Amino acid sequence: MTAPAIELRGISKAFGPVQANKDISLSVMPGTIHGIIGENGAGKSTLMSILYGFYKADSGVILINGKPTQIPDSQAAIRAGIGMVFQHFKLVENFTILENIVLGAEEGSLLRPSLAKARTELKRLSEEYELHVDPDALIEEIGVGMQQRVEILKALYRHADILILDEPTGVLTPAEADHLFRILANLRREGKTIILITHKLREIMDITETVSVMRRGQMTATVRTADTSPQELAELMVGRKVLLQVEKTAARPGAPVLEVENLRVVDEAGVERVKGVSFNVRAGEILGIAGVAGNGQSELLEVLGGMQHATGLLKVNGQSLDLSGLHSDGRTRRAHGVAHVPEDRQREGLIMEYSAWENAVFGYHHEQKYQKNMFLMDQAAIRADAEAKIERFDIRPPNANLSAKNFSGGNQQKIVVAREIERNPDLLLVGQPTRGVDIGAIEFIHKQIIALRDQGKAILLVSVELDEILSLSDRIAVMFDGRIMGERLPHETSPQELGLLMAGVVGKGEAA
Amino acid sequence: MDYLTLLQVLDSTLRMSTPLLLACLAGLFSERAGIFDIGLEGKMLVAAFLSGAVAFVSGSVWIGLLAGIGGSLAMSGIHGLASITFRGNQLISGVAINFLAAGLTVLAAQSWFAQGGRTPSLTGAARFNAIELPFATALKDVPVIGPLYYELISGHTILVYVALAVVPLSWWVLFRTRFGLRLRAVGENPAAVDTAGISVVRLRFTAVAICGVLTGIAGAYMATGLQAGFIKDMTAGRGYIALAALIFAKWRPWHALTACLLFGFLQALALRPDVIESTLHIKVQVQLLDALPYILTVIILAGFVGRAIPPRAGGEPYVKER
Numbered sequence: 001m002t003a004p005a006i007e008l009r010g011i012s013k014a015f016g017p018v019q020a021n022k023d024i025s026l027s028v029m030p031g032t033i034h035g036i037i038g039e040n041g042a043g044k045s046t047l048m049s050i051l052y053g054f055y056k057a058d059s060g061v062i063l064i065n066g067k068p069t070q071i072p073d074s075q076a077a078i079r080a081g082i083g084m085v086f087q088h089f090k091l092v093e094n095f096t097i098l099e100n101i102v103l104g105a106e107e108g109s110l111l112r113p114s115l116a117k118a119r120t121e122l123k124r125l126s127e128e129y130e131l132h133v134d135p136d137a138l139i140e141e142i143g144v145g146m147q148q149r150v151e152i153l154k155a156l157y158r159h160a161d162i163l164i165l166d167e168p169t170g171v172l173t174p175a176e177a178d179h180l181f182r183i184l185a186n187l188r189r190e191g192k193t194i195i196l197i198t199h200k201l202r203e204i205m206d207i208t209e210t211v212s213v214m215r216r217g218q219m220t221a222t223v224r225t226a227d228t229s230p231q232e233l234a235e236l237m238v239g240r241k242v243l244l245q246v247e248k249t250a251a252r253p254g255a256p257v258l259e260v261e262n263l264r265v266v267d268e269a270g271v272e273r274v275k276g277v278s279f280n281v282r283a284g285e286i287l288g289i290a291g292v293a294g295n296g297q298s299e300l301l302e303v304l305g306g307m308q309h310a311t312g313l314l315k316v317n318g319q320s321l322d323l324s325g326l327h328s329d330g331r332t333r334r335a336h337g338v339a340h341v342p343e344d345r346q347r348e349g350l351i352m353e354y355s356a357w358e359n360a361v362f363g364y365h366h367e368q369k370y371q372k373n374m375f376l377m378d379q380a381a382i383r384a385d386a387e388a389k390i391e392r393f394d395i396r397p398p399n400a401n402l403s404a405k406n407f408s409g410g411n412q413q414k415i416v417v418a419r420e421i422e423r424n425p426d427l428l429l430v431g432q433p434t435r436g437v438d439i440g441a442i443e444f445i446h447k448q449i450i451a452l453r454d455q456g457k458a459i460l461l462v463s464v465e466l467d468e469i470l471s472l473s474d475r476i477a478v479m480f481d482g483r484i485m486g487e488r489l490p491h492e493t494s495p496q497e498l499g500l501l502m503a504g505v506v507g508k509g510e511a512a
Numbered sequence: 513m514d515y516l517t518l519l520q521v522l523d524s525t526l527r528m529s530t531p532l533l534l535a536c537l538a539g540l541f542s543e544r545a546g547i548f549d550i551g552l553e554g555k556m557l558v559a560a561f562l563s564g565a566v567a568f569v570s571g572s573v574w575i576g577l578l579a580g581i582g583g584s585l586a587m588s589g590i591h592g593l594a595s596i597t598f599r600g601n602q603l604i605s606g607v608a609i610n611f612l613a614a615g616l617t618v619l620a621a622q623s624w625f626a627q628g629g630r631t632p633s634l635t636g637a638a639r640f641n642a643i644e645l646p647f648a649t650a651l652k653d654v655p656v657i658g659p660l661y662y663e664l665i666s667g668h669t670i671l672v673y674v675a676l677a678v679v680p681l682s683w684w685v686l687f688r689t690r691f692g693l694r695l696r697a698v699g700e701n702p703a704a705v706d707t708a709g710i711s712v713v714r715l716r717f718t719a720v721a722i723c724g725v726l727t728g729i730a731g732a733y734m735a736t737g738l739q740a741g742f743i744k745d746m747t748a749g750r751g752y753i754a755l756a757a758l759i760f761a762k763w764r765p766w767h768a769l770t771a772c773l774l775f776g777f778l779q780a781l782a783l784r785p786d787v788i789e790s791t792l793h794i795k796v797q798v799q800l801l802d803a804l805p806y807i808l809t810v811i812i813l814a815g816f817v818g819r820a821i822p823p824r825a826g827g828e829p830y831v832k833e834r
Binding site for chain 1: 687688693696700704705708824832
């Protein structure tokens with residue numbers, strides 16, 4: 001019997017009082033794809049960092065191909081044949097692809113021979129694994145899909161036999177993700193061992209042979225993928241029953257609440273980010289805006305939230321609102337019944353150093369009910385308010401004095417969502433509501449959004465997660481390159497069709 | 513302005529540019545590796561003092577030069593320790609070095625030589641003296657080329673030629689060697705270097721050390737080549753001008769040469785107000801001429817001269833992410 005490509009025995013690692021990994025054992029056979037799933041903070045990344053020599057485990061043994069191996073640094077990991085594709089790519093932006101591949105694996109002290117050798121080797125690898133790249137292109141000029149291929153090539157160039165991919169599809173379009181999976185299948189056929197870290201259950205089901213589930217630093221289960229189901233995996237991850245499918249009734253849309261006509265946004269560099277979009281959102285419906293990050297959705301959301309200026313026409317409840325930025329900002333938008341859960345909660349939604357109770361009132365702090373007199377705010381009222389929100393939204397730990405940075409991603413997001421939803425707005429703008437949020441909190445936040453819709457409010461949802469768009473939206477608009485490529489009804493479309501629209505491929509009967 | 517006067521001004525430009533060029537290239541190595549170095553000024557000052565003092569005591573300019581480089585390296589060590597090992601703020605560390613140098617040099621000079629914070633004048637072998645290049649005298653009378661060779665190209669101290677040689681050398685090291693690739697990478701994205709199995713700390717310390725050696729030569733040139741001894745605050749902001757030149761040059765060696773020659777030219781002009789008067793037929797205040805390089809520095813630092821994109825990881829201590 002062949003030895004496992006990777007075997008971990010009793011790996012433990014603590015950061016101060018936090019036990020990030022606790023007695024983890026894992027064994028992956030060569031030539032297979034092994035999935036690791038778990039919520040944020042379950043310890044997946046720590047475990048992989050130990051494998052790649054970023055951290056030293058407090059205890060435990062690592063065996064590579066049956067041999068006990070010490071991995072004190074990344075150099076040792078590379079020598080042991082381990083390659084890692086991080087979630088955030090480790091590439092030098094103004095270097096060429098070739099230079100990035102050579103970096104750290106040069107032949108001698110002069111560059112020219114190293115680059116020449118790498119060019120030949122790269123050509124061979126590209127053909128062997130369907131990993132086509134232009135060696136002389138600069139990293140900053142190529143898309144994320146290509147950048148990821150460079151990362152994989154980097155590992156292969158260093159003769160990696162074991163490839164670890166951390167959340168590889170987070171930044172990819174569905175088509176790019178499919179391409180990646182074809183590449184992974186090729187690699188497996190060539191005998192490479194792959195560890196895939198993800199929180200997307202569908203990917204696990206599609207491509208892995210075996211899967212391990214991590215929860216709170218422990219490996220709670222390792223099963224054959226064929227013997228399990230998404231439902232079971234989700235339960236193992238969260239430790240309780242979860243609703244994967246969002247339950248909602250058909251929408252009963254009313255009058256238009258938000259009307260947008262020919263909206264254009266030009267950014268500071270003079271680049272037109274939003275190129276004349278028109279749409280409306282009616283009371284009691286959720287309009288989902290799908291698209292790969294960076295196609296104008298963020299700018300659109302910022303304009304509607306009053307954070308960015310634009311040209312065109314914007315109406316809320318039939319009333320025209322200022323777009324020039326001269327007479328409008330987040331506060332005037334709120335006065336017109338627009339609430340905004342911004343895309344980046346840590347930068348735009350919260351002040352990380354401030355406490356939860358302060359964060360829970362931002363944007364509404366000027367309201368009369370929070371004022372004690374002309375000069376002082378009524379802290380007691382604000383705190384009582386925050387504590388009520390913490391209870392209703394099950395924000396944990398339930399401590400209003402804790403600063404925002406000390407909450408997990410999911411609970412941070414709950415603070416923002418609670419603050420905005422509790423105002424009972426007519427229109428709720430939501431950007432990436434579940435980015436970096438664990439499965440339990442996703443379920444909760446989705447329920448809140450649906451409940452708001454059922455109260456007859458209009459909701460504009462911007463998300464790069466296609467699953468989220470498909471399960472929440474009553475109508476879906478797809479943005480590409482600053483334009484709306486088309487509108488679809490969720491039950492009449494498929495991820496494949498939306499994926500094509502997201503990639504800029506126009507469907508039948510639609511003008512460009 | 514006649515040909516000979518022009519050559520004299522250019523000759524003086526070359527001499528004034530030399531400390532700027534060395535300091536600028538020093539900064540280039542440090543900043544390309546992601547360590548901003550506002551302490552060039554202080555390091556030059558320490559090197560100027562130590563080289564002046566040691567050259568006087570030992571009577572050998574070469575031992576003086578080594579002492580200057582050693583002093584500058586020690587300062588680089590402090591900067592490296594603060595900003596690489598302890599991940600401190602690079603600007604504050606640099607400012608601290610400048611203050612330390614300004615005070616320490618005068619204090620030590622006064623206590624050792626008791627000449628009001630300066631070192632005794634250097635003569636003979638305690639100074640870098642002008643080198644006459646081969647055939648300089650012989651070719652002197654050849655029209656046009658003769659004076660050019662004799663006045664401008666020949667007759668500088670060895671360090672001027674060293675500074676000029678460091679330009680192509682820096683370019684070659686940065687863009688043609690493995691070390692250069694890694695150095696540029698660590699200034700752009702240290703995480704990429706780290707995950708490639710290369711030590712970020714060692715690479716950055718090497719860059720800071722190179723910076724120390726070059727500023728050491730720059731400072732030694734001030735006290736033993738350009739002048740004959742150390743004077744209080746003799747660098748007079750050249751470290752900052754070198755930084756401005758570095759930004760102007762967009763962190764590229766050949767452009768650094770151009771930028772430093774420009775600043776050197778302005779400094780050379782300030783030495784010859786008579787030339788300006790005779791060419792432009794206006795009387796210009798000497799003080800205004802003296803201020804020209806600094807005015808240009810402010811203009812460059814305020815970003816009026818194109819957009820300069822510094823190395824992306826510059827100024828940021830590298831912390832491994834979880």
